[in-house]
Amino acid sequence: MAMPINELLTDENIEEQAWRALEQSILYYQGRPIGTVAAYDVSVEALNYDQCFVRDFVSSALIFLIKGRTDIVRNFLEETLKLQPKERELDAYKPGRGLIPASFKVVSVNGQEHLEADFGEHAIARVTPVDSCLWWIILLRAYIVATKDYSIAYEPEFQNGIRLIMEICLANRFDMYPTLLVPDGACMIDRRMGIYGHPLELQVLFYAALRAAREMLICKGNQDIVAAIDNRLPLLCAHIRQHYWIDINRLNTIYRFKSEEYGKAAVNLFNIYVDSLPYYELDKWLPIKGGYLAGNVGPSQLDTRFFALGNLMAIISDLATEEQSQAIMTLIEEQWDDLMGDMPMKICFPALENEEYRIVTGCDPKNIPWSYHNAGSWPVLMWMFAAASVKTNKIGLARKAIEIAKVRLSEDEWPEYYDGKKGRLIGKQARKYQTWTIAGFLLAKELMDNPIYLSLVSFDELSPEVISRACEFEIGSVDPFLSH
Amino acid sequence: MAMPINELLTDENIEEQAWRALEQSILYYQGRPIGTVAAYDVSVEALNYDQCFVRDFVSSALIFLIKGRTDIVRNFLEETLKLQPKERELDAYKPGRGLIPASFKVVSVNGQEHLEADFGEHAIARVTPVDSCLWWIILLRAYIVATKDYSIAYEPEFQNGIRLIMEICLANRFDMYPTLLVPDGACMIDRRMGIYGHPLELQVLFYAALRAAREMLICKGNQDIVAAIDNRLPLLCAHIRQHYWIDINRLNTIYRFKSEEYGKAAVNLFNIYVDSLPYYELDKWLPIKGGYLAGNVGPSQLDTRFFALGNLMAIISDLATEEQSQAIMTLIEEQWDDLMGDMPMKICFPALENEEYRIVTGCDPKNIPWSYHNAGSWPVLMWMFAAASVKTNKIGLARKAIEIAKVRLSEDEWPEYYDGKKGRLIGKQARKYQTWTIAGFLLAKELMDNPIYLSLVSFDELSPEVISRACEFEIGSVDPFLSH
Numbered sequence: 001m002a003m004p005i006n007e008l009l010t011d012e013n014i015e016e017q018a019w020r021a022l023e024q025s026i027l028y029y030q031g032r033p034i035g036t037v038a039a040y041d042v043s044v045e046a047l048n049y050d051q052c053f054v055r056d057f058v059s060s061a062l063i064f065l066i067k068g069r070t071d072i073v074r075n076f077l078e079e080t081l082k083l084q085p086k087e088r089e090l091d092a093y094k095p096g097r098g099l100i101p102a103s104f105k106v107v108s109v110n111g112q113e114h115l116e117a118d119f120g121e122h123a124i125a126r127v128t129p130v131d132s133c134l135w136w137i138i139l140l141r142a143y144i145v146a147t148k149d150y151s152i153a154y155e156p157e158f159q160n161g162i163r164l165i166m167e168i169c170l171a172n173r174f175d176m177y178p179t180l181l182v183p184d185g186a187c188m189i190d191r192r193m194g195i196y197g198h199p200l201e202l203q204v205l206f207y208a209a210l211r212a213a214r215e216m217l218i219c220k221g222n223q224d225i226v227a228a229i230d231n232r233l234p235l236l237c238a239h240i241r242q243h244y245w246i247d248i249n250r251l252n253t254i255y256r257f258k259s260e261e262y263g264k265a266a267v268n269l270f271n272i273y274v275d276s277l278p279y280y281e282l283d284k285w286l287p288i289k290g291g292y293l294a295g296n297v298g299p300s301q302l303d304t305r306f307f308a309l310g311n312l313m314a315i316i317s318d319l320a321t322e323e324q325s326q327a328i329m330t331l332i333e334e335q336w337d338d339l340m341g342d343m344p345m346k347i348c349f350p351a352l353e354n355e356e357y358r359i360v361t362g363c364d365p366k367n368i369p370w371s372y373h374n375a376g377s378w379p380v381l382m383w384m385f386a387a388a389s390v391k392t393n394k395i396g397l398a399r400k401a402i403e404i405a406k407v408r409l410s411e412d413e414w415p416e417y418y419d420g421k422k423g424r425l426i427g428k429q430a431r432k433y434q435t436w437t438i439a440g441f442l443l444a445k446e447l448m449d450n451p452i453y454l455s456l457v458s459f460d461e462l463s464p465e466v467i468s469r470a471c472e473f474e475i476g477s478v479d480p481f482l483s484h
Numbered sequence: 485m486a487m488p489i490n491e492l493l494t495d496e497n498i499e500e501q502a503w504r505a506l507e508q509s510i511l512y513y514q515g516r517p518i519g520t521v522a523a524y525d526v527s528v529e530a531l532n533y534d535q536c537f538v539r540d541f542v543s544s545a546l547i548f549l550i551k552g553r554t555d556i557v558r559n560f561l562e563e564t565l566k567l568q569p570k571e572r573e574l575d576a577y578k579p580g581r582g583l584i585p586a587s588f589k590v591v592s593v594n595g596q597e598h599l600e601a602d603f604g605e606h607a608i609a610r611v612t613p614v615d616s617c618l619w620w621i622i623l624l625r626a627y628i629v630a631t632k633d634y635s636i637a638y639e640p641e642f643q644n645g646i647r648l649i650m651e652i653c654l655a656n657r658f659d660m661y662p663t664l665l666v667p668d669g670a671c672m673i674d675r676r677m678g679i680y681g682h683p684l685e686l687q688v689l690f691y692a693a694l695r696a697a698r699e700m701l702i703c704k705g706n707q708d709i710v711a712a713i714d715n716r717l718p719l720l721c722a723h724i725r726q727h728y729w730i731d732i733n734r735l736n737t738i739y740r741f742k743s744e745e746y747g748k749a750a751v752n753l754f755n756i757y758v759d760s761l762p763y764y765e766l767d768k769w770l771p772i773k774g775g776y777l778a779g780n781v782g783p784s785q786l787d788t789r790f791f792a793l794g795n796l797m798a799i800i801s802d803l804a805t806e807e808q809s810q811a812i813m814t815l816i817e818e819q820w821d822d823l824m825g826d827m828p829m830k831i832c833f834p835a836l837e838n839e840e841y842r843i844v845t846g847c848d849p850k851n852i853p854w855s856y857h858n859a860g861s862w863p864v865l866m867w868m869f870a871a872a873s874v875k876t877n878k879i880g881l882a883r884k885a886i887e888i889a890k891v892r893l894s895e896d897e898w899p900e901y902y903d904g905k906k907g908r909l910i911g912k913q914a915r916k917y918q919t920w921t922i923a924g925f926l927l928a929k930e931l932m933d934n935p936i937y938l939s940l941v942s943f944d945e946l947s948p949e950v951i952s953r954a955c956e957f958e959i960g961s962v963d964p965f966l967s968h
Contacts, residue, residue, distance in 0.1 A: 090715040092662035125755035125783035171655045174614045178576035192784040231574040271609035275847035299609035300676040300846035355839035362784035363759035
């Protein structure tokens, strides 16, 4: 049966509409395109939506790279690099050396344009954007993959920028894990949500940034950093694969954990008390062959919420094993109603409700249950889902998601997020024409249609050569979680 | 009326008994006394109570210094300094350069004694002891005050040790506050208790350690660290005095906070939602002239629990203003039943109960409401209370506390902690003959009887000269909180 002509048109129209909106969001600085504004919604006050957010720009950047508009991305990388603090700051209220701002905007003074960066000092609740510097490195590497031109990374300014980011990530610290210790709300979830300590999202981005930096750093003069990366990578990888993983077998193990174990031989390393877990819910929810990476792990803490960005990027970056990646996709497929519903896809699941909402979010009215960060639905995540689908050969799932989303997104004028258990309510405070919703949609389509573009953001298996360099450390405990 | 002779005897007997027990707790290494074991309770298995914990030893060390037994303290400082990692560790599971272990023990292999350090890798839940390196510096300075011999600090090994601790504390980091970002349970409360991020206890110890390090570091060769300390001190001081302070005026301000403020002019800097505070309880509990420093401040987080160690050490170290110090003592006096009860003094108040206990502690059975860290009573805190009483000229309060505690402590054989709202239950899992209970009691008595010893741990007002060096930074916002 032939497809009705008006539906065909609609499909094309939606993409055309998206492209037009994306074009409109491009931010110019001194005559050159350098990014995209967060939202181009003329119906409401701009607040900070007239800024270019680093994490938001990633989806625009990737679709620009695919479409050959590499100049915008190059300009973005060059300008944000200039905003990175290069000197050690004595003033504790200033951003640390190496950080990349959360966002920037073009400010005009006496006809002279300049960029104003925000490292969190303007942000609501003054949260620090730890993810920005990690995304910046991931994006720089994507630019190189797209252009096949390594020269940008070899420029001294870029080598220095990469090095400074690695230095702040690998700095001497109080922690004794391969993971990064961060404050609450330091990533896409930029409000208090119980993701202090060692949240999955930042560990996965950290892993991808380490992989990218390792590819781009010139060894000469950076031997110390390269050695530190080579040692950290396998430990971080094994740590996440082992301690963050949840499936029914692992849940069975945790369920019978002894607590209060003292000494190196402890099995319940983090002293998790089973009563703190919703094990009865998970017993029902976890498919036999499904699994996922937990949201956070710390002392007596195993956050069993499912976080989409961390799990999807773990697949894409090869941080999850092949088996774990398949299990994550199986979980999403089997729990489609919960995780995708009527608008792909939930930023996390389930929502914090009642007292837990009150205590963990600090009564945040924007993060009420099943809204915004607290289990709202974020269309931008669709590009990561598409990429993960390509990587795991489950492309049919991504097609299904896009089919669900496309007409509504267009009709609803590309809101940033949706609320409710099924995602059928337009986000209570969502802007329309939110750039990363638009770019994420276009990027998802592109990744499905041309799986080759997965290479922009994906990594191959961690080479055994790198792994072997870490053998002298904890290879005994690392080994079983690296080999498959 | 003459004091009955048996009561007089009892008083002396208690002290004698305490001294005997303290002597018995001394740990020897290669024939030299180097510390005290955590508890000398022959009735139960030692587990890790046969170790010398750095934070526990502080009270023993101070009483030894007062009594002229300075050799033990010197040996302790020298031996723990040797345990400090001096090189950058590539293995992420190893303690960072500069850290001082949580504890150590003497191990004998083939008749050869050596020390085995624990940086948290043996500990239950693998918590990192951030406080150890801070206490170590504070104790080194106390040794110098007691002996009037600066030469130990000037030894190259000690200069290097101080420098390394300062380096890890002042390292480049993600945070944009003068405070230290730490994992949960990194101090005396070494289990999950919602004290992740920027808990008061560690900020106060950080402040005292900065002050102590500033006195002891030779400027030559350490100009960078000294400059960093000089800049951090006034910012940290003003930050705590401003953002952690709670009294009825401040509560009124917070109660009418607007939320979701964007930009540098925001008044509700951390975006606190009033619904997250027990403002109705505080309205009743806060005396007109009383106040205290909050337990923790972060994005949408103001932990209004009262934590004793942080508040008392803030008085002693001069981190609290004179006015704030008086207000803290007033609060303790007016809420004596809650904070002192029948066994001084509560480690924090009030307890986390019901859902809040479940969620914040991760269902920790040792930290059930009104037990152990969760609002249990810890006699060791009495020495800090005595010191704070001396500093604020409220010595009568300390006498009252000692009177309450002494007979029970002796009769109960010096348990580590007490449970219940009034502290009348011996701690559910408390050891007897816990060294810091014993030493804390002796130290409290000594501080009251000879107020001059306060100088071992106290600091004078931060000199205007140091403050002025930071003027170039945020003095506009700092100023009103430094002048009293």
